[in-house]
Amino acid sequence: MSYLSRFPRCLAFGCQAIPAWGGETFFFDNLSLTREILQTDIGQRFRKDGVRYVRNLTDATGSDDIVYKHWQDAFGVSTREEMENLARRENWTLEWKENGRARISYWREAYEYNEALEENLFFVNLSLLGAYFDDWHPFHTLPYEARPFNVAHGDGTPFTEPETEYLVRVFDNHCLPIFRKPGWIAMLDNERWAHARPPFTLQPGEIRKLGAMMGNPKDRVGARF
Template identity: 30%
Template sequence: GGETPICSNAEVTKKIDPEIITRFREQGILYMRNLNDKLGLAWQKVFQTNDPKEVENYCTENNMNFEWKSKDNLSIKWKRPALLIHPLTKEELWFNHGFFFNRWALSSSYADAFSSSDLPFNTFYGNGEEIEKNVIENIAAAFENTKSIFKWEKNDVLVLDNMRMAHGRNAFTGSRKILVSMSSAY
């Protein structure tokens, strides 16, 4: 276990139904997170502060809507483009976490325990409408059908263009150490 699945976002983009691409291109994607210490991550950990005003300022500066449901429960929403143009190749790429953070990507027993707005995270079309299950299934199939598996061996180095290549981590048991370094964009 612990392999790194990787796939070309250009290939993923080609495999997603064109009608789905068009809708996301036009509407963007809306991310939602509920931050509390009961389920998922607490807002203090995510924003690395205990000061609600700092969080509110950050959200305002980054065009994020926020709502304090209680002093320890913060709901945030932000809209972003679902596709971006690669600065070097000029390719239009599917570049978002819409599938991975959507309720339909969760186990049904987990997702069904919450309303769409009470999950620790969820994604929506940019206009706030729920993304249909068949759309998430189409996106999931695009990733599944383009992925290859990088099987780590001691002293391996993997260099990826984070915009061109999607990457993840397969489940594993035991310990391992992976060092990550990121640089500024192009």
């Protein structure tokens, strides 16, 4: 939840059932990952420009054929005025598009200072990249800037394909797969460790059942370089 101005500092995952193959959770060492990123041009650009999160939402009263979530449902509002008031309160840029669609965007620092480590950590939610929808019909037919979520450089410049490939690769370089067993619990610092789940396929009779808890909310403090 690094895209929020306030996020849970602590996460806990519990495992009740897991398939015989696949279904693991990936944890990423954000300390070593950050140190590697900061040695690169893109890492320094993140330090200077931050990132911009973009979200596109359809109108519940509109006629769009491709729907991920309506802005009324996402934020519990019913009128444009309520949506505009929310955007002002959260310091979002709100644009009204064709057919009542809403596009919100906002800037965040790309690093967050961790008091316990006394280090700046890379703190960008890459699962919100438009590329996330590349294999998801029908969203893959939309340009990245029109997909439900996207992340760009702080000045609004899209990530290049090599930049996206590098970010995926650097996370892979610092990945710790956790092959959990029923009864296992993992607790982690949400800044110190990033997490993700790779694709998996359940065989007949298999289930994957996990639980998640979060707590200790923290307001973003930004980086301290």
